[in-house]
Amino acid sequence: MSRGAWALIPVKEGARAKSRLAGILTPRQRTDLQQAMLLDLLDELRASQLLSGIALCGPDPATATLAARSGHTFIHQPTGTDGLNAAVAFATRTLSSSGARIVAVLPADLPFLDSAELDIAIAAAALARVCAVVPDRHGTGTNGLVFPASTPPEFRFGPDSFRRHLDRPSDRRLPPRRALRLASLACDIDLPNDLEQLRDAVSGDSAHRARALVRALPRHNRAQGTKEEIVQ
Numbered sequence: 001m002s003r004g005a006w007a008l009i010p011v012k013e014g015a016r017a018k019s020r021l022a023g024i025l026t027p028r029q030r031t032d033l034q035q036a037m038l039l040d041l042l043d044e045l046r047a048s049q050l051l052s053g054i055a056l057c058g059p060d061p062a063t064a065t066l067a068a069r070s071g072h073t074f075i076h077q078p079t080g081t082d083g084l085n086a087a088v089a090f091a092t093r094t095l096s097s098s099g100a101r102i103v104a105v106l107p108a109d110l111p112f113l114d115s116a117e118l119d120i121a122i123a124a125a126a127l128a129r130v131c132a133v134v135p136d137r138h139g140t141g142t143n144g145l146v147f148p149a150s151t152p153p154e155f156r157f158g159p160d161s162f163r164r165h166l167d168r169p170s171d172r173r174l175p176p177r178r179a180l181r182l183a184s185l186a187c188d189i190d191l192p193n194d195l196e197q198l199r200d201a202v203s204g205d206s207a208h209r210a211r212a213l214v215r216a217l218p219r220h221n222r223a224q225g226t227k228e229e230i231v232q
């Protein structure tokens, strides 16, 4: 495994993916959407100047197959490692012990990511030795967490994770946290309204597979639900 900076993308098993879209998409459509966004993201990450490698981590054999086909590393999430935080902690240890210097944790649903912006976060973590925390556009979730591999933060993905990832670490030897707002990492796809951003994506955007998939959906599939209507 090459040293240097690694993207780490946790991937849920397809059958459980994008559950907040269950009101408007079939299970198959949600699995397909997760995969389309992931493939768009992987294409864009190949343009990064600073990444040495890309690792996918999850429990699903389909993710292992996708990683193998696209020439990326797969880290199998061991049975009993429950949830996103435990999966990311396990995969970070694996990458660190294999020589990775920087880890950039990215969710699979960032089809608009611009790799030049990711490189800004990687440079901050490598040169300033900080843990860069990139918020979603609501300022509540975490869409990027980039840190020296040997000193990972405590992973706190879940509600209010942006603020919680910025908490000063109790161990003073750990790198300080820095908020880093990056426009192309702000737009993750969680809720029905978010699908409209994919529909409106222009050619040239990195999100071409996800855009094609959403544009092919029948119109009644694209509900206009608000966060409040969907998260009951």
Ligand SMILES: Nc1nc2c(ncn2[C@@H]2O[C@H](COP(=O)(O)OP(=O)(O)OP(=O)(O)O)[C@@H](O)[C@H]2O)c(=O)[nH]1
Pocket (backbone or CB within 6 Å): 009, 010, 011, 012, 013, 016, 017, 018, 019, 020, 021, 057, 058, 059, 077, 082, 083, 084, 087, 106, 107, 108, 109, 190
């Ligand atoms: N390996 C692994 N990845 C996970 C797990 N839970 C979530 N993820 C991934 O973490 C990222 C953010 O996940 P979420 O927003 O919680 O899940 P989602 O499937 O995108 O959407 P919802 O089901 O609507 O929450 C995505 O890349 C998920 O695939 C997990 O238990 N294990």
Ligand SMILES: O=C(O)[C@H](O)COP(=O)(O)O
Pocket (backbone or CB within 6 Å): 084, 107, 136, 140, 141, 142, 143, 156, 157, 158, 159, 161, 162, 188, 190
């Ligand atoms: O910590 C987070 O931001 C969530 O676990 C994952 O993000 P999402 O809910 O915005 O997909």
